[in-house]
Amino acid sequence: MREALASGGDLSLDMILDVHRSLINWSGGSFGGELRQEQVWVGGTAYSPHGAQYVPPAWSRVEEYLADIIAFANRDDIDPIAQAAVVHAQFETVHPFIDGNGRTGRTLLHKMLRRAGVLSCVTLPVSAGLLHNIDSYMESLAVYQQGNPVAVVEQLVDALELALVVGRLVAIQIDAAMEEWTQRFTERKGSSIYRLPPLLAVQPVVSTAYVAERLDITPRASQNLVNRACEYGVLRPIGNRHRGTYYQADGLIDVLEEASSLPSIRRMVSTGW
Known part of the structure; x- marks a missing residue:
């Protein structure tokens, strides 16, 4: 994408x-x-x-x-x-x-x-807004194909409004997760580990090579940093010998899974999460 x-x-x-x-x-x-x-x-x-x-x-x-x-x-x-x-x-x-x-x-x-x-x-999830009500979306396309564009314009306006709500709620949850992580860290301020949460917000599944490249640190330092993040419960090793070892930020994956579920989107909008 x-x-x-x-x-x-x-x-x-x-x-x-x-x-x-x-x-x-x-x-x-x-x-x-x-x-x-x-x-x-x-x-x-x-x-x-x-x-x-x-x-x-x-x-x-x-x-x-x-x-x-x-x-x-x-x-x-x-x-x-x-x-x-x-x-x-x-x-x-x-x-x-x-x-x-x-x-x-x-x-x-x-x-x-x-x-x-x-x-x-x-990053605004306009697609989530469009697919919030698939029947309404498909009906707007059908009406458009009969020569009336008003319904699809209204559909996009509604999708943008919904996407703003979902995007704001997801941002709040991600910020909260990253703040909770940094409170766990005992390393001195300025340590590379404090640069890891913003990186995970962009890419919640990483390899040590990816972390080394993005944070401009050595492979050995990257492995040590990832190991510490696993000890703190920020990352969890996944993968296998064939695919290689990767590390997943479950807290962020959970937020994204919630935000990509249509029932969850409806609940977010109705309850403010």
């Missing part, structure tokens, strides 16, 4: 293909960055579009329709939230890939909002 979000500038076909490639090929897929050359459909069965919720346009029209989306996305005379919502809905309508359209479309949505200055950082 970081790689997919890294490229800047205006939306382009190459950017869209790069985003899809980054999201698909890391897991061993062989079709990342390739526009579909077959008919696909949403819902129904794998054998026939009969009973499908939606049948996208023929694959021969995909590149033409993407060019239209790109031209619209790069205009600067449209409200950025309305523009991002329409681009997202039209991208899902065209469905340019055989798989991964949803992930790619949501990543492009983040990129557009970041480019327009609506978001100052990409």
Whole structure:
């Protein structure tokens, strides 16, 4: 996801293909960055579009329709939230890939909002907001495909509001976890171990090599630091001989698991966590 979000500038076909490639090929897929050359459909069965919720346009029209989306996305005379919502809905309508359209479309949505200055950082969980009520989200796309864009714009506004709530609550929980960790430490102030919690907030599963590189310390110092973090209960060793040894910050993983669960999101919003 970081790689997919890294490229800047205006939306382009190459950017869209790069985003899809980054999201698909890391897991061993062989079709990342390739526009579909077959008919696909949403819902129904794998054998026939009969009973499908939606049948996208023929694959021969995909590149033409993407060019239209790109031209619209790069205009600067449209409200950025309305523009991002329409681009997202039209991208899902065209469905340019055989798989991964949803992930790619949501990543492009983040990129557009970041480019327009609506978001100052990409960690706001807009996707969680969109998928908070999947039925409502799918219905807004269906209404859009009938020619009315208002529903998808409202859906994105609601998603942004929900994402702000979820993002704030997650930040509070992560800050609390890191503060609790630092209170356990008995090392002198300025020790490398105090630089570890902010690193884990970015990457809650690490190797000693990663810690050494990011904190600019020797491999031996990194191993000692990680061992101390395990003694404090900040990290826990995971992995095996085949995959290698990694270390996981269970406290942060728990927060992220909670924030990625739809029932938990609903509970967060209704109770303030």
